[in-house]
């Protein structure tokens with residue numbers, strides 16, 4: 001299922017390191033799989049483009065007829081450029097400014113509103129509009145505390161107990177609520193959390209309160225394995241329960257509604273590789289420190305979330321397994337992709353592949369230490385395409401001066 005070693009090394013020969021390499025076929029396959037898991041005739045998958053906004057990947061998903069979850073005006077503009085029409089985009093930014101609301105609304109994109117005060121201001125300015133409402137599902141789950149979005153400690157969504165206030169505001173401004181949304185977290189650890197959030201949202205999304213619903217949107221968060229022995233969630237079983245719950249709800253509501261999910265990680269995480277070159281090895285009194293030509297600004301998940309990314313030595317796959325700290329080129333001690341990790345013997349000049357680097361890797365990138373972001377290459381149906389050039393030092397400096 002993964003891109004083989006030869007293809008990865010060939011990409012390095014052609015495009016140098018550091019390099020982000022994506023398997024476009026895998027992205028399309030993961031997107032399509034979701035329709036096999038969740039057998040609801042009116043299922044619509046909104047890819048959460050914050051996970052990876054690579055333009056070629058967006059175009060592949062657009063060709064599949066995918067929809068999008070967007071969180072900033074620039075994401076919406078990029079989505080349009082990739083061919084997505086306004087009716088396939090939802091806008092779920094948080095703490096939106098007036099300007100961005102005006103801009104996104106004027107483009108005909110459905111606003112997903114997650115606070116009472118924003119709802120009031122939106123209604124006042126745009127009475128009679130169609131809207132979606134984001135509620136906090138009051139379920140706490142996710143791969144790390146920074147990416148749990150339900151429960152009292154988060155800034156996201158309207159509390160369910162405030163639903164009657166919501167209904168009052170909606171009536172006052174003659175708004176039409178076409179969708180109700182929740183997102184529990186990213187990297188959900190328990191399938192039960194998905195079911196519980198669905199049930200909680202269904203309790204408040206009654207036909208009496210919201211008679212014009214077209215869809216319920218249950219967010220993203222589908223976990224993928226990052227560690228070699230990590231079990232894959234049984235998404236077929238999970239999909240069957242999701243469909244059962246939704247079917248029951250629709251019967252009660254009196255209409256077959258659309259069901260939306262908005263996964264990011266599930267669609268792109270496993271399709272990405274960050275390829276780096278080792279340039280320095282130190283023996284710190286027995287602790288082997290490996291230095292390479294990338295760093296946490298180019299892949300921050302290990303540092304930010306203690307995330308595990310599997311690392312393979314492409315240049316010496318059959319070498320003796322040894323323990324290493326894999327470090328980057330940034331002036332911070334925490335700049336490590338892996339700590340005390342067993343990897344086939346590493347030598348200076350070797351190419352390492354940091355796997356599962358398709359989601360929240362390039363897209364969370366920065367230029368800390370003024371090291372420009374690397375190139376991105378997409379392989380799809382045998383074609384290798386440079387999707388984005390590496391930023392040069394000169395371009396980086398010029399963009400600062402401009």
Ligand SMILES: Cc1ncc(COP(=O)(O)O)c(C=O)c1O
Pocket residue numbers: 048051069092149183185186187219220221222262263264265266359
């Ligand atoms: C509102 C919303 N929807 C969808 C997602 C996608 O989550 P994931 O990539 O874990 O599927 C996120 C990510 O945090 C989100 O905030």
